[in-house]
Amino acid sequence: SYELTQPPSVSVSPGQTASITCSGDKLGDKYVCWYQLKPGQSPVVIIHQDNKRPSGIPERFSGSNSGNTATLTISGTQAMDEADYYCQAWDTSTVLFGGGTKLTVL
Amino acid sequence: QVQMVESGGGVVQPGRSLRLSCVASGFTFSSYEMHWVRQAPGKGLEWVSVISYDESKPYYADSVRGRFTISRDNSKNTLYLQMNSLRAEDTAVYYCARILIGTTGFGMDVWGQGTTVTVSS
Numbered sequence: 001s002y003e004l005t006q007p008p009s010v011s012v013s014p015g016q017t018a019s020i021t022c023s024g025d026k027l028g029d030k031y032v033c034w035y036q037l038k039p040g041q042s043p044v045v046i047i048h049q050d051n052k053r054p055s056g057i058p059e060r061f062s063g064s065n066s067g068n069t070a071t072l073t074i075s076g077t078q079a080m081d082e083a084d085y086y087c088q089a090w091d092t093s094t095v096l097f098g099g100g101t102k103l104t105v106l
Numbered sequence: 107q108v109q110m111v112e113s114g115g116g117v118v119q120p121g122r123s124l125r126l127s128c129v130a131s132g133f134t135f136s137s138y139e140m141h142w143v144r145q146a147p148g149k150g151l152e153w154v155s156v157i158s159y160d161e162s163k164p165y166y167a168d169s170v171r172g173r174f175t176i177s178r179d180n181s182k183n184t185l186y187l188q189m190n191s192l193r194a195e196d197t198a199v200y201y202c203a204r205i206l207i208g209t210t211g212f213g214m215d216v217w218g219q220g221t222t223v224t225v226s227s
Contacts, residue, residue, distance in 0.1 A: 001168070031211025035151070042201060042220060043143075043151065045213035054215060086151050088213065093156075093165045095141065100150035 002091040004098035011104045018074040020101045022087030025068060032070040033088045034063055036081075037100075043086070047072060079105050108132035108216055110185075110202050115221030118192055128185040128202030128218055135183040136160075139205050141214060142176060142187050144198035144223075154200070155187065159207050170196075192225045199223075 005023045012018035022032065034047040045054055047063035050070065060075045070089075074081055082105045087098040114126040128140070142154040155176040157164045164176045175188040185202050199222050203214035 033211070033213035035213070037145075037151070042217040043203075043214070044217075045215050048213035048215075049211035054213070084150075088151075088153075093163065094167065095143075095153040095156065097143075097151045097153055 002089075002096060004087055004089060004096050006085075006087060006098040006101045008099070009102045009104065011106055012074075012077045013106055014079060015076055018077045018081070018103055020072045020074075020085050020087075020103065022070040022072070022098045023068055024070075024089065024096075027068050027070055027089065028066045030065075030089045030091075032063065032065045034061075034070075034072045035086045035088060037084045037086065074103075077103075077105055081105060110204070110216060110218040112200065112202055112218040112221035115200065115223045117224045117226060119227050120193060120225055122192055123188070123190045124192060124223060126187040126189065126200055126202075126221055126223070128187075130183045130185070130202075130204070133204075133216075135178075136180040137207055139207055140176075140178060140185045141203045141205065142185075142200060143203055143214070143217075144196075144200045145220075146195070146198040149198075152198070157185070189223070192223075194225050197223060197225050 035043040037043045050065040051063045062073045110130045112128045141156045155166045157176045173191045177186045199220040201220045203217045
């Protein structure tokens with residue numbers, strides 16, 4: 001079965017750039033979305049269609065997807081960006097989530 | 107405003123059943139495919155099931171296929187998840203979420219607040 005692999009954790013200093021990867025076989029052939037999940041809240045989609053930001057999502061969030069890897073990039077990371085991040089793709093008619101990455105802003 | 111509210115969670119013994127509901131408001135419910143996604147304690151998001159706008163195409167994760175049934179009533183703007191033969195590993199917060207039909211690659215842009223299911227003896 002198809003799997004999406006994310007690093008369990010990523011650390012970044014405030015103001016720096018954080019990159020979170022999501023790997024899967026020929027993932028570049030699929031659309032990828034990214035979600036932010038903070039404790040006690042519901043998930044929020046921050047990137048869809050690989051690299052598009054929904055209305056209201058800050059410009060510091062960007063995405064790319066090529067080959068076997070999709071990447072979420074957070075430029076000028078802020079303390080409020082500390083959260084769990086999940087990639088999501090489609091496998092035929094079902095949906096897959098990556099295992100999630102905990103972003104720590106040190 | 108646009109919102110979805112889940113209900114029906116609770117504590118249930120292994121092997122028993124539970125039905126979750128998700129009531130939508132503020133948007134045209136029948137224009138969206140609807141999903142159930144869950145998060146077990148200390149774990150990541152796990153997709154559970156999807157149903158098309160007209161109920162013609164339900165799909166399930168391997169972990170719940172044959173035990174869970176997704177359905178919807180567009181006249182009541184309500185999504186359901188009938189969960190049978192519950193197991194301890196079904197313990198999770200269950201979210202409903204929507205994706206606009208006729209789109210490709212769009213994410214789940216609105217989520218409910220979640221309802222907690224605990225399977226324990």
